[in-house]
Each structure stands twice: as C-alpha cells, then as structure tokens.
Amino acid sequence: MPEGPPPPRRRYVVAAVGCAGGMVSLDQTVVAVALDPMAHSLGLTTFAMHGVVLVYVLALAAFVPVGGMLARRFGRLTTFRAGTALFAVASGLCALAPPGEAAEPYLVAVRAVQGVGGALMMPVATSVITDVYEEESRGRALAVYAGLAQLFLVLGPIVGAVLTQLLGWRSVFLVNLPVGAACLWMIARARLGNRAGGGSLSVVQPLVVIFSLVVLVLGLYQCGVWGVTDIRTLTALAVGAGALLLAVRLILRSRRPLLDLRLLSVRPYAVAVALTFLVQGPQLIVLVHGTVYLRQAMGLSLLATGTCLLPLVAASAAGTFLSGYLHDRYRSVRVPVLLGLTAAAVGAAAWTAALPSLVYAWQVPAMILTGFGTGLPVPALSAALMRVVPPDKRPDASVLRQSIRQLGGAVGLAAAGAFALAANANADDAAGVITVAATSAAFTVASCVLAVTLPLAAVALPRRARTGGRGSAGPAA
Structure with a gap:
C-alpha cells in the first residue's frame, strides 16, 4: 500500500504560528517606543504619528475577513505564508522611509500593507493548532501559542528601546525580517497539508467593507483637525456609515458571505464580541499615548521609557494568563471580565489623574491596574463565545471576532487621536509634540x-455559572 503523507510536526506548528x-x-510595543525618534528624524507631525499606528490597526480590522476568505479558497498554509512574507517585507520597507514631505504618505502606505500581512496570518493560527492537536492536548498547545505572543509583547518595550538607542529607530522594523524568515522556515518543517476549498472569490463584499471602515474611522480621526460639526467630518461619517450598512446588507444576502454576521443573533456570542470590541480600544490607547508621554512629557531616555513601560505590559500578560484560571475556577465568565473591567476602569482613571504630576512613581500602581484589567477579560470572553457556537x-x-476586536482598536485610537489633536496647539502638532x-x-x-x-458587562453577561469540564479557557491571543 502506498504510504500517506507524513504527520505534521506539531512543535514546529506551534512555534511558527506563535x-x-x-x-x-x-x-x-516597539513602534510605540520608536514613535518619538521616528517623528523627529523624518519631520512627522502629530497627526502623522497617530496615523502610523492607526492605519496599521485599521488594515488589520479591514482585512482579517479577507484573510479568512483567502484561506478557504487557497488553503490556510498558502495564506499564512503569504501573510508572513508580506508582513516581514513591508516591515523592512518601513525602515527605508525617506525624510521630508514624502515620509508621511510613504509610511502610511507601507504600514497599511504591513497590517494586511498581519490580517492574513491571524485567522489561520488558532485553526491550524486546533486541527493538528487532539482535544486532550489542544489546550496546552493553545496556551503555548498565546504565551509566545505575550512574551513578545512583554519584551517589546525593552527590545524597541535598546534597538532604537543603539541602532536607530529603523532597526525596530528590520527585526521582523529574521523573525519572519524563521516563521517561514518552521512552517515548512511542520509538514502541514494545504487543504483548499476552492470556489469563487467575492470582490464586491471586501471592497465595500474596506471602503466603509476606512472612511468611517479616518473621518472620526480627522474630526480632531476639522472639528466635529465641520461639513467634511459629517460627510465622511455619513458616507462611511452608509457604506457600512450597504456592506452588511450585501453580506447578509450573499450565499458565500465574507463574514457570518448571523452569528451575532446568538446573544452570548454577540455580548462577548461587543465587550471585546470595547476593551481593545482602551488597551491600545494607554499603550501608545502612555509611551509617547513617558518619552516626550517626562523627557525619559529611550531605555528608561522601555523599562518604565514594563509594569503595564507585564501586568497585561499576567492578566491574560490568569483569565483562564479564574474562568475555570469559578465556572463563570463574569468573574474575570468584571474583575478585569473594574481594575482597568479604576486604573485608567487614576493614571489619567496622575499624568499632570509628571511623577512616575504615582503612575506605577495605575499602570499595573490598567494593564492587568485590560488583559483579563479577552481570553475568558474568547472561550465563552467559541463555546456557544456550533x-x-x-x-x-x-474570523468575525478578530475583525470586530481589531476594529475596536482602530475606533478607539481614532477617537483618542481626535481628542488629542483637538487639545494640542497647532505649533505642537507641526513639531510632532504631544503635550x-x-x-x-x-x-x-x-x-x-x-x-x-x-x-454594560454586569447587565449583559449571564449570571448562571456555566457547566462543563475545565481547561476550556486557556490564554487567547
């Protein structure tokens, strides 16, 4: 009898997607640390500094469903490889940004491409692990995958600071080239199959979704410059909202929808997705604006800025890992979510109050509370929403959860950026200074x-403790 294909090498699978x-x-984290020296080197305005981060997150949100569609059509392995290569190459191109007037459009365009690469990778990762591991060992594999992502997150501020200080800000983008190459090598060694479903690709649905999200989010961000009541702001928001309604209508009527929006009719799933959307924005806001504050307002060195961020990112990683334990210990999603939101709300308010003092020691407890609180809810919500769908x-x-989660980050960053631009003086905006x-x-x-x-979470989350076995709510990326 002819031999079948060799079994996949599981450790390479987890290492590659991790x-x-x-x-x-x-x-x-590394781009947040490098924003200030990048702005001074290239002559970026405050508007462009926000835009470099915002366009990346917006591309993630807009193209995650496209990544899911391509994975079904061409196979998950092909999509993952394409996303990894695109992310790494675009990251390398960011390091070649020219100074002067061309810097802003160049960086915005290449960062958008980088976000597209990330969006192609994201829908594939967890489904690949789910396929190659049996149920009894799947939880541990997913925990290792999430742990690798959290390790990168925690190391990011220090890595970004050291690289920027020793080699310049361009090196924080170049670091993704060897990491991307390692991912491609490991996924090749993993011997995964590449099952492709075939079928036609939808073009109209992705185009309308991408157009609607870009116009809506950028209109929200631009209102910090134009003003809320400016006709340009109102027009952009109206056009974006109208296009989004059209996209929803097209998706619901399609036999091959880009996103399965009917899943939102399952109330526990819809609640979990909505809360994930609302948490993602604040998490990115405090990371990006907190980093620039430490560097510009407090005048810290790059290495000191990276070190001072550790309480925030380490607490976030701790919350992510503790989430699964609390979920399984109390057999209820309410405990980690409400505990996390309480800590995050108190921490963010306390940190906001401490900002004018310019005293770092007063900010550390608030940073820990904020990081821990924003890291705690999402893994438990992820486990809860996946349990209630067939x-x-x-x-x-x-795919739908990832799209809405990243959209929450884009909307949050756009709203915070608009308020920051409105509060900044014109001279500070032009100089790339965030006061x-x-x-x-x-x-x-x-x-x-x-x-x-x-x-909202206290009212909407189910009060009844869940039933079922343990181990279902490990860390989730």
Whole structure:
C-alpha cells in the first residue's frame, strides 16, 4: 500500500504560528517606543504619528475577513505564508522611509500593507493548532501559542528601546525580517497539508467593507483637525456609515458571505464580541499615548521609557494568563471580565489623574491596574463565545471576532487621536509634540469607555455559572 503523507510536526506548528502572532504583538510595543525618534528624524507631525499606528490597526480590522476568505479558497498554509512574507517585507520597507514631505504618505502606505500581512496570518493560527492537536492536548498547545505572543509583547518595550538607542529607530522594523524568515522556515518543517476549498472569490463584499471602515474611522480621526460639526467630518461619517450598512446588507444576502454576521443573533456570542470590541480600544490607547508621554512629557531616555513601560505590559500578560484560571475556577465568565473591567476602569482613571504630576512613581500602581484589567477579560470572553457556537461555525466565529476586536482598536485610537489633536496647539502638532493636555484627553477617552463598559458587562453577561469540564479557557491571543 502506498504510504500517506507524513504527520505534521506539531512543535514546529506551534512555534511558527506563535512567532507570527509574536511579530504582530511586538510591532505594537516597539513602534510605540520608536514613535518619538521616528517623528523627529523624518519631520512627522502629530497627526502623522497617530496615523502610523492607526492605519496599521485599521488594515488589520479591514482585512482579517479577507484573510479568512483567502484561506478557504487557497488553503490556510498558502495564506499564512503569504501573510508572513508580506508582513516581514513591508516591515523592512518601513525602515527605508525617506525624510521630508514624502515620509508621511510613504509610511502610511507601507504600514497599511504591513497590517494586511498581519490580517492574513491571524485567522489561520488558532485553526491550524486546533486541527493538528487532539482535544486532550489542544489546550496546552493553545496556551503555548498565546504565551509566545505575550512574551513578545512583554519584551517589546525593552527590545524597541535598546534597538532604537543603539541602532536607530529603523532597526525596530528590520527585526521582523529574521523573525519572519524563521516563521517561514518552521512552517515548512511542520509538514502541514494545504487543504483548499476552492470556489469563487467575492470582490464586491471586501471592497465595500474596506471602503466603509476606512472612511468611517479616518473621518472620526480627522474630526480632531476639522472639528466635529465641520461639513467634511459629517460627510465622511455619513458616507462611511452608509457604506457600512450597504456592506452588511450585501453580506447578509450573499450565499458565500465574507463574514457570518448571523452569528451575532446568538446573544452570548454577540455580548462577548461587543465587550471585546470595547476593551481593545482602551488597551491600545494607554499603550501608545502612555509611551509617547513617558518619552516626550517626562523627557525619559529611550531605555528608561522601555523599562518604565514594563509594569503595564507585564501586568497585561499576567492578566491574560490568569483569565483562564479564574474562568475555570469559578465556572463563570463574569468573574474575570468584571474583575478585569473594574481594575482597568479604576486604573485608567487614576493614571489619567496622575499624568499632570509628571511623577512616575504615582503612575506605577495605575499602570499595573490598567494593564492587568485590560488583559483579563479577552481570553475568558474568547472561550465563552467559541463555546456557544456550533463546532462547524467556529472558524467563522473566530474570523468575525478578530475583525470586530481589531476594529475596536482602530475606533478607539481614532477617537483618542481626535481628542488629542483637538487639545494640542497647532505649533505642537507641526513639531510632532504631544503635550500632557493632549495625552490626558486621550486617556479620558479610554477611561470613559471602560467606565461605560463595566455596567454594560454586569447587565449583559449571564449570571448562571456555566457547566462543563475545565481547561476550556486557556490564554487567547
């Protein structure tokens, strides 16, 4: 009898997708540390500094469903490889950004491409691990995958600071080239199959979704410059909202929808996705604006800035890992979610109040509370929402969740950026300086979102303890 294909090498699978997820996590922290020296080197305005981060997160949100569609059509292995290569190459191109007037459009365009690469990787990672591991060992494999991503997140501030200080800000982008190459090598060694479903690709649905999200989010961000009541702001928001409604209508009527929006009719799933959306924005706001504050307002060196960020990112990683334990210990999603939101709301408010003092010691307890609180809810919510959908719908549920989660980050960053731009003086905007008042405005957005999300979660989450076995709520990326 002819022999079948060799079994996949599982350790290479986990290492490859873990490093890929780590690249996406690492990018958030190292770029935040490098923003200030990048702005001064290239002559970026404050608007462009925000835009470099915002366009990356927006591309993630807009193209995650496209990544899911391509994985079904061409196979997950092909999509993962393409996303990894695109992310690494675009990251390398970011390091070649020219100074002067060309810097802003160049960086925005290449960062968008980098976000597209990340979006192609994200829908594939967890489904690949789920396929190659049996149920009894799947939880541990997913925990290792999430742990690698969290390790990259925690190391990001120090790695970014050391690289920027020793080799310049361009090196924080170049670091993704060897990591990406290692991911491609490991996924080749993993001997995975590449099952492709075939079928036609939808073009209209992705185009309408991408157009609607870009116009809506950038219109929200631009209102910090134009003003809320400016006709340009109102037009952009109206066009974006109208296009989004059209996209929803097209998706619901399609036999091959880009996103399975009907999953939102399952109330526990819809609640978990909505709360994930609301948490993602504040988490990115405090990371990005907190980093620039330490560097610009407090005047810390690059290495000191990276070190001073550790309480935030380490607490976030701790919350992520503790989430699964609390979920399984109390057999209820309410415990980790409400505990996390309470800590995050209190921490963000306290941190906002401490910003004008410019005293780091007063900010550390608030940073720990904020990081721990924002890290705690998402893994438990992820486990809860995947449990309430049928097994055959879980890949679609994962893609929809990732899309909405990243959209939450983009909307949060856009709203905080608009408030920061409105609070900044024109001269500071032109010089690429974010003042304490502007940082406080951005933090106020995060604090208000968390303060509103807490009572919503208390009302919407199920009160009855769940039934079923343990081990279902390990860390989730």
